[in-house]
Amino acid sequence: MRRVVGKVRVRAALGASLVVAVALVAAGTALLLVLRNNLVSQADLQAENAAREVATQIATGKPYAKLDLPDADDRPVVVLSGDGRVLAAGDDVRAVDGEAVTAQQTPPTGPQPRDSDDDDDDHENKPDEIKPGEVEDKARHTGGTATVGHRTADYRFATVEAKDTQGAKAVVRAGAPLAAEQEAVGSVRTAMLVGLPCLLLVVAGVTWLVTRRALRPVEGIRREMAAITASTDLSRRVPEPGSRDEIDRLARTTNETLGALQESVERQRRFVADASHELRSPIASLRTQLEVGIAHPELLDAPGAVEDAVRLQNLAADLLLLARLDAGERPADARIDLAALVREEVSQRVGDRIAVEVGELAGVEVAGSRGQLGRVLGNLLDNAQRHARETVRASVAREGEWAVLRVEDDGPGVPPEERERIFERFVRLDDARSRDDGGAGLGLAIARDVAERHGGTLTVRTGSVFELRLPTA
Known part of the structure; x- marks a missing residue:
């Protein structure tokens, strides 16, 4: 039983550690996802604000060469025409998503030729199209990379369309860096990877100690049962912890079983002793009569011998029936x-x-x-x-x-x-x-x-x- 108790402690410690590990991994994963989503949402909001600020300048008719663009290190911005030409770009913006940005070209300063779709819009006023001097309400958010100077990093981009006062379409794409988000998520991930093994060791140790203390009465029961088995003294009883829990009930049930076993053994001993005593009398009487009959045939009491034999037979039948009943027949x-x-x-x-x-x-x-x-x-x-x-x-x-x-x-x-x-x-x-x-x-x-x-x-x-x-x- 000692080996069994040891295995119970090991299984309890491993089980508790496994449960805590699964819970911590699930909670940590959820925390990282929530943290990353919040930081990405903040970056999307910053990128959208920058894009709308530039798009508003375009919608008010400000020339592309005079657009007030944010610092490229914090908010890289690229303004494209409807056909994909670069109309304006932030200082030192070299590439976006791997596509080179020609910042040296001279962007047009006067009204831009409008697309045929724009002419149709003047007549049909499609609800999904923006009008001259307006900025679209909904921005599109994507992830990507941008090269500013000689450094390439990850950004969240917001894309907003606008039309200048002449109806020329411009696409403003502004980015917000993800370096802070990546650093925060990395710090939390590192802390979890370092803290998780330490916490699991603490949980396993506490579980081991608590289980050892809880199973200590079981070890006492085991020792006493081993002593009872070695001494065959069924009058002994295992200690009852009095804690009114499962182990206390186990001890009481064990003592009740020992009591029933002791009573059964004593009953069996009394039965054997009484049966031997009852068998001794008819057997002795029958033997005496047979010995007298051999020595003096004329003195043989045949009816008495038969009576003793019948009594012996009935007693043997009773003992056999009791044995079958005790065996649970x-x-x-x-x-x-x-x-x-x-x-x-x-x-x-x-x-x-x-x-x-x-x-x-x-x-x-x-x-x-x-x-x-x-x-x-x-x-x-x-x-x-x-x-x-x-x-x-x-x-x-x-x-x-x-x-x-x-x-x-x-x-x-x-x-x-x-x-x-x-x-x-x-x-x-x-x-x-x-x-x-x-x-x-x-x-x-x-x-x-x-x-x-x-x-x-x-x-x-x-x-x-x-x-x-x-x-x-």
Whole structure:
């Protein structure tokens, strides 16, 4: 069990670490995504503001050569015509998305020739097209690279279209650097990669210590069980922590199991001792009679020898039946009419000391072993005839879902304080139940065991009424 407890601690520590690792990785990934999205949104907003500022200048008719462009290091801007020509660009902007920007060319200063689409717009006024002197409402955001001077970096670009006062279309593309976003995300990622293993070590260590403390009573139970096994002393008990948790319930259940095992072993020892004592008397008597018969044939008491042999045979049969019941033998599942069983048993008792009267016999069937239930009825009738003065009566009744078999006599009855003890094995209450009267103290014990195996009960009611209750079939 010690190895099992150790494995439990290891599995608990590994399991807790795995759960925490998965949770931290999921939370860290979500954090990085949220952080990156927020920073990208900020960069988009900065790029869009720069693009709209330039587009507004174009819409108001400001010449391209005089456009007030932001610092290229912070906001690289390129202004393109409708056909893709570079109309203006920020200082030192060399390329955007790998395409070179010719910043030295002289952009046109006068009104630009308008596209045929623009002429059509003047007549049709399409709602999706902007008018001269306007800037489109919706900007388009993309990622890309820009080369400013000799340095190439990642940017977020916002593209906005505008038309000057003459109706010439211009496309303004402004960028916002992502260096701050990349640095922030990188810092958080590095912190997570460094902190995650340390946190997992802390979680594993705490889990190991907590699990060790929680399982310490289990180790105490294991040691005590090992000591009990080595000493075979079933009177010992494992320590109960009193914590009212699963381990405390385990300890209590273990002690209950040890108590039941101790009671079973002691019962078995008493049974063997009592059986040996009961067998000794008929065997000794039979041996004596046989030895006398060999030495003096004329003195042989043949009927007495036969009587001892029959008694020995009956005792052996009782012991065998008890052994089968203790082994958990399940009764048969035949349907038995209790009234017919009573009639059959009474009809075979013709020469008994006291005749058995038959009372009310209700027609009711039970499920079980006919032989074992017949043995119960026979034992109850034998017990009643042994103590009755003049009357023994058997009856069968039905009470709801129960079949009730009653055997009563007019004897002195069983004292209330002894009504449970008489069902113990090898128990006799008085001299009337002597060995010479045929009682070894097993009949009632066998009867109760059979009744319980059939799902019923056998009890003593007022006076000398023995009541067998069995579930109906």
